Amino acid sequence: MNTLKISFTVLKKPTTYFFSGNSVISLKSLTPPSSVKPASISGGPRVYSTFAGAGVRTDFKVNSYSNMAEPDSDHKQGDVAVKDDRIARISSTIRVIPDFPKPGIMFQDITTMLLDPVAFKDSIDLFVERYKDKDISVVAGVEARGFIFGPPIALAIGAKFVPMRKPNKLPGISFLPLTSVTFFQFNNSSHRIICYVMSCHVISGAVISEEYSLEYGSDIMEMHVGAVEAGERTLVIDDLIATGGTLVAAINLLERVGANVVECACVIELPDLKGRDRLGDKPLFVLISST
Ligand SMILES: O=P(O)(O)OC[C@H]1O[C@H](OP(=O)(O)OP(=O)(O)O)[C@H](O)[C@@H]1O
Ligand SMILES: Nc1ncnc2[nH]cnc12
Numbered sequence: 001m002n003t004l005k006i007s008f009t010v011l012k013k014p015t016t017y018f019f020s021g022n023s024v025i026s027l028k029s030l031t032p033p034s035s036v037k038p039a040s041i042s043g044g045p046r047v048y049s050t051f052a053g054a055g056v057r058t059d060f061k062v063n064s065y066s067n068m069a070e071p072d073s074d075h076k077q078g079d080v081a082v083k084d085d086r087i088a089r090i091s092s093t094i095r096v097i098p099d100f101p102k103p104g105i106m107f108q109d110i111t112t113m114l115l116d117p118v119a120f121k122d123s124i125d126l127f128v129e130r131y132k133d134k135d136i137s138v139v140a141g142v143e144a145r146g147f148i149f150g151p152p153i154a155l156a157i158g159a160k161f162v163p164m165r166k167p168n169k170l171p172g173i174s175f176l177p178l179t180s181v182t183f184f185q186f187n188n189s190s191h192r193i194i195c196y197v198m199s200c201h202v203i204s205g206a207v208i209s210e211e212y213s214l215e216y217g218s219d220i221m222e223m224h225v226g227a228v229e230a231g232e233r234t235l236v237i238d239d240l241i242a243t244g245g246t247l248v249a250a251i252n253l254l255e256r257v258g259a260n261v262v263e264c265a266c267v268i269e270l271p272d273l274k275g276r277d278r279l280g281d282k283p284l285f286v287l288i289s290s291t
Pocket of ligand 1: 144
């Protein structure tokens with residue numbers, strides 16, 4: 001039996017919340033099922049956890065899903081994977097933490113899904129099944145949780161993985177003086193600037209940036225120039241779409257270097273925040289829609 005040690009202190013009373021899948025249920029009205037063991041916190045409250053191999057729970061609300069993604073329907077809007085037994089298990093392993101990281105935010109925590117190898121593998125398989133024959137050469141994953149789902153998908157479909165990172169994380173040592181001298185000596189003035197910029201990108205690992213807003217703040221995303229070539233068919237992957245600001249920033253970065261963003265894919269969509277609308281006509285595929 002797997003249990004969870006909870007290391008945060010938001011639960012002030014031992015009987016406040018029971019976390020399970022996408023539901024938060026008051027323990028006052030709930031008797032823990034026999035498969036659930038209390039996780040003890042020394043000197044603190046006792047809370048109960050399921051998931052991580054405890055099996056698919058049926059005693060809580062499972063998200064509702066809309067139309068099934070057609071296997072051959074490239075670029076179909078509004079796609080949510082349904083009619084698949086794997087979705088229920090994936091959904092049941094996602095934990096919701098109220099008021100994290102700010103009051104009022106219901107944080108969808110996929111780390112509990114990672115504790116269940118079956119659910120984690122199922123989520124990867126669902127994406128791979130959708131993208132394996134789509135001629136995708138780039139999987140771009142958004143830091144941090146897009147780094148969890150992106151690489152196994154990229155490996156399975158034979159694509160390269162490109163990290164879309166938080167600011168000042170991508171190495172980008174500048175060789176500007178060297179390249180400057182080289183091209184000033186060997187190029188006439190009309191070509192000088194173009195060659196100069198191109199050489200800096202390749203040699204120094206130059207990055208381009210986009211600022212964006214989130215459900216709970218703002219951030220900057222960066223990408224290495226040269227990681228993606230113009231025209232490459234690209235999939236953008238992240239764990240979750242809320243307001244859509246993150247995916248829009250990723251799309252903008254990729255399109256600035258000429259990539260063809262074929263689709264965005266997430267495990268979870270929060271449809272109330274209407275992030276899908278901000279993507280315009282860019283297709284979005286999700287496994288779970290959480291209202
Ligand atoms: O649709 P949006 O409103 O843009 O929000 C979605 C983004 O928010 C979360 O990441 P977060 O920025 O919290 O970063 P983290 O993964 O590094 O914690 C999530 O993993 C998405 O990347
Ligand atoms: N409610 C939420 N849960 C997890 N990640 C998020 N990113 C933005 N909103 C989020």
